[in-house]
Amino acid sequence: MLGALARPAHSHRSRRRVSSRHVGRSASRVSPRAAGWFAEPTADVPDAVSADAPLRVLVAGGGLGGLFAAICLRNAGADVVVLERTASYRPFGGPIQLASNGVSVIKATSESLFRRVHDVSRPFWRTTSGIRDGLKGNWMFTFGAITELPDEQDLPFSICVDRSDLQAALLEEISETHACDDENENETQRVVRMDAAVVRYANRADGRGVDATLADGRVVTADVLVGADGIWSAVRAQMFGEPGGVKGAGSTASFTGYKLFSGLPLFKPYYYEDVGYSAFIGPDHYFVTCPDRAGRVQWYGFIKASTPESPDVDDPKAFLETTLEGWAPEVLELIRATDPATIEQRDLWDRFPSVAKSWADGRVTLLGDSCHATMPNIGQGAGLAFEDGFELAKVLKDVRSRSEIPAALRSFYRRRIARTAAVQGLGRMNSEAIKILTPLLPIRPLVEYFIGPFLPLVFRAQFGYCYSFCPQKMDARDARALAEEMRARHKKEAEEAWADAEARGVAVVGVENAHENPALEVLAN
Numbered sequence: 001m002l003g004a005l006a007r008p009a010h011s012h013r014s015r016r017r018v019s020s021r022h023v024g025r026s027a028s029r030v031s032p033r034a035a036g037w038f039a040e041p042t043a044d045v046p047d048a049v050s051a052d053a054p055l056r057v058l059v060a061g062g063g064l065g066g067l068f069a070a071i072c073l074r075n076a077g078a079d080v081v082v083l084e085r086t087a088s089y090r091p092f093g094g095p096i097q098l099a100s101n102g103v104s105v106i107k108a109t110s111e112s113l114f115r116r117v118h119d120v121s122r123p124f125w126r127t128t129s130g131i132r133d134g135l136k137g138n139w140m141f142t143f144g145a146i147t148e149l150p151d152e153q154d155l156p157f158s159i160c161v162d163r164s165d166l167q168a169a170l171l172e173e174i175s176e177t178h179a180c181d182d183e184n185e186n187e188t189q190r191v192v193r194m195d196a197a198v199v200r201y202a203n204r205a206d207g208r209g210v211d212a213t214l215a216d217g218r219v220v221t222a223d224v225l226v227g228a229d230g231i232w233s234a235v236r237a238q239m240f241g242e243p244g245g246v247k248g249a250g251s252t253a254s255f256t257g258y259k260l261f262s263g264l265p266l267f268k269p270y271y272y273e274d275v276g277y278s279a280f281i282g283p284d285h286y287f288v289t290c291p292d293r294a295g296r297v298q299w300y301g302f303i304k305a306s307t308p309e310s311p312d313v314d315d316p317k318a319f320l321e322t323t324l325e326g327w328a329p330e331v332l333e334l335i336r337a338t339d340p341a342t343i344e345q346r347d348l349w350d351r352f353p354s355v356a357k358s359w360a361d362g363r364v365t366l367l368g369d370s371c372h373a374t375m376p377n378i379g380q381g382a383g384l385a386f387e388d389g390f391e392l393a394k395v396l397k398d399v400r401s402r403s404e405i406p407a408a409l410r411s412f413y414r415r416r417i418a419r420t421a422a423v424q425g426l427g428r429m430n431s432e433a434i435k436i437l438t439p440l441l442p443i444r445p446l447v448e449y450f451i452g453p454f455l456p457l458v459f460r461a462q463f464g465y466c467y468s469f470c471p472q473k474m475d476a477r478d479a480r481a482l483a484e485e486m487r488a489r490h491k492k493e494a495e496e497a498w499a500d501a502e503a504r505g506v507a508v509v510g511v512e513n514a515h516e517n518p519a520l521e522v523l524a525n
């Protein structure tokens with residue numbers, strides 16, 4: 001019933017950019033309206049969902065999944081408040097790959113958000129991605145399906161977007177698509193409450209709502225609580241009877257056997273325009289590079305680690321140069337170009353699919369990494385979280401009375417478990433396949449001979465499955481035109497950034513291409 005109750009669109013939609021600072025207000029300075037919302041006694045709320053009594057949804061966690069779910073739920077007519085643990089968003093992380101399925105979900109949710117995201121993204125269209133020999137740098141296998149499938153099936157192209165740009169686009173969408181009736185704050189500040197960590201919840205004994213307790217002791221009541229609080233979710237820990245506040249070893253997450261190092265230097269490699277991403281596979285480790293915006297290149301070093309929670313390396317640059325000694329120049333030049341102080345490091349964890357236990361507990365559900373943390377190598381974590389928000393809003397839109405909520409949340413779990421488990425499985429399978437492949441590098445020609453012919457089929461099947469969640473198509477001609485526009489902007493931005501660096505005397509130019517480059521073949525077609 002929520003669809004009929006959508007709040008009016010903002011009458012003064014400016015193109016003002018909303019950045020993280022727009023939501024940096026502490027929850028201790030709660031606006032009168034938000035204070036009223038938090039304090040509203042549940043007993044007064046009627047069972048029927050109506051325009052005067054829309055569903056009140058609390059989202060614990062204002063990451064990518066939580067913010068996108070808030071947009072979907074608001075579009076479906078719900079009154080939503082997002083509770084985010086951190087006091088302010090800080091720009092962190094480099095670009096992430098948002099695959100066709102995630103982009104299609106954005107398009108189906110909001111054309112304005114689709115445009116906002118594309119304004120700050122790079123398309124995979126007319127680029128090559130694939131696996132390269134970590135030591136020599138030659139291409140071994142390419143993933144043509146990444147761009148061929150969307151083109152054949154009228155899907156939006158996969159894109160590459162900075163995590164902080166994507167987050168800013170989501171915040172801007174929240175701010176600019178609904179009116180804010182409180183003159184003291186903007187709509188994003190009203191909806192996203194910072195410095196508000198959820199520590200536990202309780203389904204009310206009378207079945208009329210859920211209480212969420214915050215770290216500062218306040219209790220917030222709502223019709224639904226969505227635990228979008230990431231892989232170390234407090235909501236999940238309580239729901240699954242796991243030890244709360246425990247990260248890493250001792251938690252129920254699985255260590256993937258890799259420690260991840262990442263960097264984002266300003267750099268001008270020969271493949272900047274032509275390559276989507278390259279996975280360099282070498283002995284024990286693998287290294288992924290992906291050109292980002294504004295002349296920068298993202299790299300991730302997946303370094304084999306036998307035990308979880310190995311201490312952070314003091315000098316990551318020296319450590320990587322030693323560990324990856326003898327690797328391809330394309331790998332080493334990026335490490336050398338990176339300021340060591342900016343290199344991030346973390347253990348990589350994922351989770352076994354939750355096939356035996358539902359994510360629904362009365363009025364509470366989970367979403368995103370809290371219920372299906374996925375290996376980053378498949379580039380699907382954010383896309384799956386977006387699909388969750390989209391599906392949850394669809395399920396709750398059909399709820400006509402509050403007593404139907406527990407059943408609706410159970411049906412949300414049933415709709416999502418098979419798909420999310422399959423994608424989680426594919427991410428793990430890729431990771432384990434790389435572990436098998438790396439010792440075989442000395443006999444690379446044999447590996448290519450025997451495996452080579454099958455890999456395009458395997459990749460096609462894998463991408464085909466991931467892209468099969470597609471609520472909104474896009475005509476291939478329109479998708480190509482948009483991608484060309486993005487490519488032109490991407491090139492201009494990069495050239496300006498490199499020229500600026502060179503004018504400051506900063507060397508950014510990398511090695512020349514000494515390999516056969518399939519990117520050129522792709523571009524010729």
Ligand SMILES: Cc1cc2nc3c(=O)[nH]c(=O)nc-3n(C[C@H](O)[C@H](O)[C@H](O)COP(=O)(O)OP(=O)(O)OC[C@H]3O[C@@H](n4cnc5c(N)ncnc54)[C@H](O)[C@@H]3O)c2cc1C
Pocket residue numbers: 060061062063064065066083084085086095096097098099196197198199228229230231232233234235260367368369370374376378379380381382383384385
């Ligand atoms: C290195 C790396 C690379 C990746 N690359 C890709 C990629 O290319 N493509 C892709 O699709 N995915 C990628 N992912 C995965 C993707 O980042 C996640 O799947 C996605 O961010 C999940 O979103 P989420 O909202 O569920 O969780 P998160 O983004 O982790 O957000 C959780 C939020 O909850 C907040 N929070 C935590 N606890 C509480 C609490 N108790 N109360 C309130 N708030 C709380 C946190 O501060 C955070 O803001 C990558 C992940 C990693 C680690």
